Structure formats: C-alpha cells, structure tokens
Amino acid sequence: MGEVILTMNDIDKSFPGVHALDHVHFDVKRGEVHALMGENGAGKSTLMKVLTGIYTKDSGTIEFEGKEVEFHNAREAQDAGVVIVHQELNMVGHLTVAQNIFIGREFKKGLKIDDKKMNEEARKLFQRLNIDIDPTDTMSDLTVGKQQMCEIAKAISHEAKVIVFDEPSAALTESEIAELFKIIRDLKEQQLGIVYISHRMDEIKVITDRVTVMRDGGYVGTLITKDCTKDDIINMMVGRVIYEEPKTKSLVPEDAPVVLKVEHLNAGKMVQDVSFELRKGEILGFSGLMGAGRTETARAIFGADPKESGDIYINGKKVEINSPEDAVKNGIGYLSEDRKRFGIVVQKTIAENSTLATLEKYMKGIFINKKKENEVTKKYVDSLATKTPSIDQLVVNLSGGNQQKVVIAKWLVRDSEILIFDEPTRGIDVGAKNEIYKLMNRLAAEGKSIIMISSEMTEILRMSDRIIVMCEGKVTGELGIEEVSQEKIMNMATREIS
C-alpha cells in the first residue's frame, strides 16, 4: 500500500429535510481496495456523487494527489483520473461495445469516426483485462453481467488513478465476480486506488484492505479488514437501530387462503413462465440478481407493461388485468422501485398524492371534498408517522423515507388487499427503514398480502415468510423461511446463467 492519493475531509451536505452527509471523512491509498459500507441510505452514494461533482458539497475539502480539488461534473473528475463504475448501467443500447467505451472521445479519421481503430483499442483493453467480449457486438445483446464488464473496461480506459465501484456485484454471477476480483487485483498491483461499495459481507472480507463504515449520513469509523470480523462491521453499520427480529418461521397460518395466483405468466424475455401463489397475510420475498426479471414480473402482474400470456387469479377468481386501472380495481397496489419516477407526484401535496388512487371516493358532487381528503390524509400521516410540517407540504420537500410512506398511504387509503413492494427501502435512511419493516409486518398481521422484491439479502431474510428466487426471467426456486440460507438463494439466483 502506498501513500494516500485521495482524501475527503469533513464533507457536509444537506438536502431539503435530510442531512445526507454529516462531516464525513474518507481516504484512499495507492494500491489499496477500500470498502465503503453502510445500509441503504447511509450516504455512500451521496459521498461518491460529491466526490465526482454530481452534487456540490456544503462544506469540507477534497484533496487529490496532494492538491485540493473541486470537480464540477463527472467529466472533470474523469479527466483528472477519478472514475465511478455506476451501479446503474449508463450504456447506449443500440451502439456497439467499442462505440460505448469511447463515447464522447471517439477516434477520428478526418471528419469520419474511425470505428476500426476503436474496435482495435477496445480489443486491446479487453485483452489486458482478460475479458471475453467482442467489441463489435451491440450492447443491448449482452447480458447484464457483460454490460457491467464493459462499464468497468470503459472506466479503466480513462487512465484512472482512483476507481469507485458502486455495488459492482449486484448483477454478477459467481464466476463473473471471480473475474471482477481478478481485474481488481490487477488494478491494485498497478497502484490504483480502489473504492469498493458493496452490501455483501463475504466479498468485503475477500477483496478489501480497509473498511470505512457510514451510518445515517455520518462517519462511523475505519477498520483494517483482516483485523476485524463480520460482526464488527455489522455492529458499526446498524448502530443504535434495533431491527425487527428476523423471522425464524412463517407467521402465516396453515389454512390461510391463496389470495393471488399467477400461472404461466410471460412478458418478454424478462418474464418467462412465471407461476406462484401468494397467501393471505403473507410476505412473499422475491430475490435474485439485478436484472433477474422481478420488477418486470411485478409490472406485468400490475398491468403496467403488456403481458403475452398467463392467468391471474384473485381469491380464486380469474381476472383480466390489462392496465394499472384494472389492477387497482382488483385490489392490487404497486410500490415502485423508482419512487420519483413511478411512485409520487413530487410537485403535488401529500394530500393530493394520498388520494390519487381513490379520488372518486372523495368527491362531493363534481367537486373534490377537500375536507374529507384532508381527514384521510391526516389519518395516515399520523398512523404511518410521516414527518411533515403539514399535509399541504409538497412531497418534493420530504425525505426519501417519508416519501415512501406517502406512497404506502396512497395504497392504504385505497385499502388494497395485495401490495407489491418493489425495493421498499431503497434510498431511504436507516431509521425510516425499520419503520417501513414494522409497517409491513403490521400490514401482514392485519391480513394484507405482500410481495416484497428486494436486492438486499438481509432484508429478504429478515422480512419474508417465504422466498421465491428468480434468474433470467424464470423462477428458479422457492424456499420457506425455515430452510433458507444466503448460500441457497445465491445458488438459485445464479443457477441458469453459469
């Protein structure tokens, strides 16, 4: 390990309603892999966005190679040698692999783009990294894992000095992860500084040299990986929060009726012949890698995307669901993984969002019954403990956790019997996360049935009564909470690919 190449000192950043980073310290040395850990909403991604200038910091300093720097956008950071490999892929689907890697800095021959040279350079790059991808392939034809590899290759091609990997393994199979680790070790040898963000404790132990833990936007501490145990890290991550006790057995009564039955559902290549049952009062976990088709399945059931074939039964009766309108009428509520795009109307008030799915019940003649609307909104603001100065607050001013509660309130106002929670705790802070867990358990106890899609293994293990694992659009396994283990899920989640 060499000298420190990058230091972030006393970084502070606030958003409306959230203190996202509270005087955080972080540094990386040359030739080291430094893990950045914390639960969803701890502030890891925000810190990295401050680093690369996507967010401007409120205070604090960033030193890179001994000089104080301030990047104003990702491009500036890239040019200086600080590169992020994002969790979400930023690729242009219809371009070739090589075109994607050199996007924005294409080789030119006169005015013409020199595709031949780009393919050659890309090939050399892949050789160096030992990746087996043809640079002339169209990006959208590759698997998610391969696309991720391209993203990494692209980052490396920028002559990076510091590379940030933001949950690189979320979409990768075991063998791809092994490949990734080989690449990371190579980079380490070349004296690059690596930041590695991941939720998977096992990976942290294998690949990293130091671990920095964040919680609630604050800096908790930095440990030498080989001197600490998993439990040390977990304790630092969880801190004061006392989570709901993990389930050891299903809380669903033996004789609970099946409320939702899905048979042979097909919708594109992401949903192939999916069948399952959901019972009353059950929390059914959907696990799998990123891109396994869980969200697509949920959207097809909800009528948000067209389905090709398959039957849906609710309380034993076959129903036709061709639009979200049909789904809502049949008592299904869908909490999207992307709250800002699909969940809330940010520029509207809490009240307007709460009754969005139920407006016809809050009418007086042709006019909206504002009084009744306010009453029901108030009721759910209180019962979900949504933190807001008033119900006329625009949702944009709420923190992520409270926004999530507004979306949940929308479906509770509707009295939906079946709730699909797609990544319910993504992007919300740790305290709010546990409140959401409590709420889900309470809803299940009250007889609501919940499908919970989650990429966080701990969440799946903590909340589910039963777990369905998907891989490449197919259901590859089903486990009761009594028999489940992380290894069993991972096996099923990568079964088809390798």
Add this chain to the structure above:
Amino acid sequence: MDKIKQNPIVKKLGFNRIVLVFVILLMYTLFCVATGGNFAGLPRILSALNYAYFLGFLSLGVTFVIATGGIDFSIGPVMFCAALISGYSLTSLGVPMGLALLISVFVGFCFGLFNGYLVAYWSVPPFIVSMASMNIAKGVASVFTKTQSVSWPQLAAGGWFRQLVKIGNFPVGLVIFILVAVVCALLLNKTKPGRYILCLGSNREAVRLSGVNTKKWEMLAYVICGVLVGIAAIFFVGAYTTVQPGYGDQYNNEAIAGCVMGGTSMAGGLASISGTVIGVFIIALLQEGILALGFTKDYQLIITGIIVIVAVYADVVARRRKN
C-alpha cells in the same frame, strides 16, 4: 423578497400575480403618458378588451393543454377555421345564427378531440400533432369556404351574437369571459378531471400506476381547449367581423405568452387560471398600446415573441432553483 412572499395576503393571492397586476397598471400609465393622454378613455379600453376576449378564451384553453405538459400550436388557425366554417354556413348556406354559433364550438371540439386522441392514445408528440392540425385547419377552412373570406352580419342585419361582446358600451364579453374563467378555475382546481390533468402533467407514469386512466384525462384537456377555441372564434368575429382563410398563426404565440406569463409551467403540472387571465390582459393592452404609439403590428409580433422566451426562461430558472 422572501419576507414579502411569506406575508399571508401575498401568499393567498400569489406573489407573481400581484406583480403582474402592477405591470398592467404601470403599462397603462406609461401608454397614457407616452401618447400625451390619448390612450386614456373608454374607446381604447374597449378596443383592448375586444382583443382580450378571443385571446383570453384561447389562452384559457391552452392552459389546460400546457398543464398536461403538452402544447397546442393549432389554436389560432382552428379558431379561424371555426369562424370560417360557421360563418360560411350562416351567410352562404342559410344556417340560423344560433346553430352557426354551435357549429363554431363544435368545430373547435372536433379539433380538440382529434389532437387529444392522437396525443393521448397514439402517443404522437403534441408538438407534431398540433403543427399538423394547424395546417389541416387552414386547409379545411379554405376548402369549405372556397378560399373566400367570410363577414359576419352587423347588429342591424340580424347579427345578435354581437351582443355577447357588448351592448351599447357595456362590456358583456368581459362578464362572460370572467365567468368562463371562474368555471375553468373550478374545473382545474376543484374537480377530478382538473386534479388528474395537473398530476399527470407533473408525473404521468406515477398517475398511471395509481390506476388512473391517464389517456382519457389527457385527451380531455385537449377537448376542453378545443371547445374554448370554438368560443374564441365567436368573440373574434363579434369584434372584428371578417375572417380570412389561411391565417391565425400569430395568436398561438400570444395565447401561449399570456398563459406562461401568468405562471403556468411549460413543463406541465403547474397552472394558474387567474394568472392566465392577467397575462391575457397584459398582452391585449400591449397590442393596443403599440398601435396607439404609432408602431405597426409587426412590432407586436416581435414583442410577444420576446415575452414568450423571457416567460419560459423565467419558469426554467425557477424550476432549476427549486431542484
């Protein structure tokens, strides 16, 4: 500035609208001074009001469309098309006056339905749809009237519809315009269609995934716009008597300027009917003032063009600051 904005009276009325009212008063004073007092007095005001009526209905209509995040560049030509078809029916086909007025509204309705259906159900971009229907409206009007201009009858010759605009010197049109604006405000802010239109303008997918039939409500915004454009046609001929095929484009810009100046966001989701009303009065006053100062109509085109850009830019800046 922030302190003023937090004052409860200001908050209720809206800072933006109070400023705009002052702009009207200031403009009026300026025009009066610049013309040596010629601008003061009833005739100029009545003339400005004549302009405000038809423009006002156009602007109210397009407010609904812009609230959905869409745009309609066909309103001016559709207004002319409605006036031409109904006027030709009245003068050359012998249709009774009452029916002719209904035909005008119906023509507006049909174009609204056409635009709305294509935008909502076929997902054709509103910009393209309205550009195309602008030409369709001009073409249909020309074909129907055999490329002749149409003059609506004077009051003495049975043109009782003129009493919708004014009786003697009493501005009936103003009363009707304000009434329609109040109905529009209630519709937009207090009813289900209005709520859905505003919400879908802000985040269409989130509204759709709440089980709302967004296509239906989006189309409705265009239909409301169409009907109001049909009404605008009646007030246009009520004030200016003659319509010629092939025109009407300039009013698109003016109507959109009035709407955006009043605080309706081009991005959708935010709309203010009272703002639109005030915005329309500013445009109408400006038009009258420019003529009174001895400039030609061309200057008015330039100025409204600039107003649209400034108003939209102000909206963009305001939104960027909010984010």
